[in-house]
Amino acid sequence: MQLQKEEIESLEQKYKLNLINSISGVKPANLIGTKSLNEKENVAIFSSVVHLGSSPAQLxxxxxxxxxxxxxxxxxxxxxxxxxxxxxxxxxxKKAHYTSAKLERGESEFDRMKLEKEYIGEFHAPFVRDSAVKIGMKHMDSVPLPNGCIFVIGSVEMIVIPDHTINDLGQLNLEGYSGVGISGLNTYYSLNKLDSFPYVREDEIPDFE
Structure with a gap:
C-alpha cells in the first residue's frame, strides 16, 4: 500500500482513524490518576507519555x-x-483499557473498573496499586498544540519501582513486570527485551556488513 496525502484524507473515517493511530508503532501504556479538591478520584489510560529530560526529571x-x-x-x-x-x-x-470510557463527571473509574487505588505518603493524587512502576507528577505547564490538543508537562516528584526490575545502571526491565504497549487505540502488545547496546561513540561504531 502506498498512499499520498489526498488519498489518506479520502479514506473511510474509521479506517483512517485506526491507520493513523497505529502508524507511530507501539507506545507506552499508562494510567494517569488524579483527584479533585473535593476528593473525587479519576484514572484514565494514555499512550502518549514521553520523556522530556532527566535533569531535572520531566515527563x-x-x-x-x-x-x-x-x-x-x-x-x-x-x-x-x-x-x-x-x-x-x-x-x-482489560480494566485499564475500559477507563477510556466517558463516564459521568465525578464518577470514579477506580470504582467502576475495580482498579484498586493506593496513596503513598502525603502525595495528593492516587496511584494504581497493581502498577509496578508508579510516578508522582507535579504540573508545570500546558502547551496548546496546532490540532487543539494540549501538551501537559510535569516534573517527576516521586518514583516507586520494585528493586528487582532495575539493573546496576539504573535501567528499567519492562519485561520483568510484564509491562505492555499500545498500538492504535485498542491493541495491546507484550514487551520482550531483545538486546542492549552501549552508549554510542563515533570511534566505537562497528563495521557493519
Missing part, C-alpha cells in the same frame, strides 16, 4: 482537545497541580 503527555467543561483528568490536574503516571501490566490491561 509530558498529550491531552485531547477539551470542551468548555474539561474532562476530569485535565480539570483535576489544573485544580490541584498533581497527578500520577502508572505503568500498565498484562494482569490488568
Amino acid at each position: 509530558a503527555f498529550i491531552m485531547r482537545p477539551q470542551s468548555e467543561i474539561p474532562r476530569d483528568t485535565y480539570s483535576n490536574i489544573l485544580e490541584t497541580g498533581f497527578y500520577t503516571i502508572n505503568h500498565v501490566s498484562e494482569s490488568f490491561i
Whole structure:
C-alpha cells in the first residue's frame, strides 16, 4: 500500500482513524490518576507519555482537545497541580483499557473498573496499586498544540519501582513486570527485551556488513 496525502484524507473515517493511530508503532501504556479538591478520584489510560529530560526529571503527555467543561483528568490536574503516571501490566490491561470510557463527571473509574487505588505518603493524587512502576507528577505547564490538543508537562516528584526490575545502571526491565504497549487505540502488545547496546561513540561504531 502506498498512499499520498489526498488519498489518506479520502479514506473511510474509521479506517483512517485506526491507520493513523497505529502508524507511530507501539507506545507506552499508562494510567494517569488524579483527584479533585473535593476528593473525587479519576484514572484514565494514555499512550502518549514521553520523556522530556532527566535533569531535572520531566515527563509530558498529550491531552485531547477539551470542551468548555474539561474532562476530569485535565480539570483535576489544573485544580490541584498533581497527578500520577502508572505503568500498565498484562494482569490488568482489560480494566485499564475500559477507563477510556466517558463516564459521568465525578464518577470514579477506580470504582467502576475495580482498579484498586493506593496513596503513598502525603502525595495528593492516587496511584494504581497493581502498577509496578508508579510516578508522582507535579504540573508545570500546558502547551496548546496546532490540532487543539494540549501538551501537559510535569516534573517527576516521586518514583516507586520494585528493586528487582532495575539493573546496576539504573535501567528499567519492562519485561520483568510484564509491562505492555499500545498500538492504535485498542491493541495491546507484550514487551520482550531483545538486546542492549552501549552508549554510542563515533570511534566505537562497528563495521557493519
